[in-house]
Amino acid sequence: MSKQRGFTVWFTGLSGAGKTTLATLLASELATRGRRVEVLDGDEVRTNLSKGLGFSKEDRDTNIRRIGYVSRLLARNRLGVIAAAISPYRSVRDEVRQAIEAEGAVFLEVFVKCPIDILAERDVKGLYKKALAGEIKEFTGVSDPYEEPFDPEVVIETDRESVGASATKIIQALEKRSLLPVSYTMLESALTDLDLATL
Numbered sequence: 001m002s003k004q005r006g007f008t009v010w011f012t013g014l015s016g017a018g019k020t021t022l023a024t025l026l027a028s029e030l031a032t033r034g035r036r037v038e039v040l041d042g043d044e045v046r047t048n049l050s051k052g053l054g055f056s057k058e059d060r061d062t063n064i065r066r067i068g069y070v071s072r073l074l075a076r077n078r079l080g081v082i083a084a085a086i087s088p089y090r091s092v093r094d095e096v097r098q099a100i101e102a103e104g105a106v107f108l109e110v111f112v113k114c115p116i117d118i119l120a121e122r123d124v125k126g127l128y129k130k131a132l133a134g135e136i137k138e139f140t141g142v143s144d145p146y147e148e149p150f151d152p153e154v155v156i157e158t159d160r161e162s163v164g165a166s167a168t169k170i171i172q173a174l175e176k177r178s179l180l181p182v183s184y185t186m187l188e189s190a191l192t193d194l195d196l197a198t199l
């Protein structure tokens with residue numbers, strides 16, 4: 001276990017899509033499974049590490065590079081990192097991926113997808129109403145760009161999946177890459193698949 005590789009689960013998606021919700025659930029599940037994890041949530045980072053940055057492309061890129069930098073340091077020390085920021089620009093996400101992979105850690109891009117009309121209905125923070133009314137400029141998906149990933153490791157469709165089902169998809173992706181100890185449920189299903197009569 002101590003020799004397990006570090007990784008970064010990198011959530012990307014529009015505001016209200018489900019990044020923080022999934023990051024919280026995933027962090028607690030990974031801790032239960034014996035992995036040391038750290039969460040870097042967009043909102044929290046903007047109140048400390050990136051305090052003072054705005055929402056221009058330049059500031060957004062700086063914010064993501066900072067989250068990427070911290071993720072790299074932690075992941076190369078074999079921690080599991082969960083980054084949950086909108087991260088709207090593809091090229092900076094790819095830049096972070098390369099930096100983390102260059103350290104021998106795994107980068108797992110998780111596209112948290114949800115149609116904008118559902119997000120506006122959810123309006124978790126009450127921002128879509130304002131953005132759609134033209135009161136917020138530089139609001140991702142409404143008045144600012146969002147570049148979908150071309151080839152993410154996991155796609156989550158939060159308008160169709162329960163939170164639990166979405167988290168399970170990510171856990172399975174980590175298990176597939178041997179980043180988590182094998183769970184009892186997996187062992188159980190592997191054993192059921194074996195034809196015990198032939199043993």
Ligand SMILES: Nc1ncnc2c1ncn2[C@@H]1O[C@H](COP(=O)(O)OP(=O)(O)OP(=O)(O)O)[C@@H](O)[C@H]1O
Pocket residue numbers: 013014015016017018019020021022042043084085086122124125157158159161162163164166
């Ligand atoms: N499968 C799912 N995964 C995650 N969230 C879901 C899912 N299905 C429904 N939801 C709901 O969607 C909302 C997501 O809000 P959340 O704050 O996690 O978004 P966010 O992506 O972190 O937004 P922001 O970028 O503004 O911080 C929550 O109310 C959550 O309950």
Ligand SMILES: [Mg+2]
Pocket residue numbers: 019020021041042043084
């Ligand atoms: Mg959030």
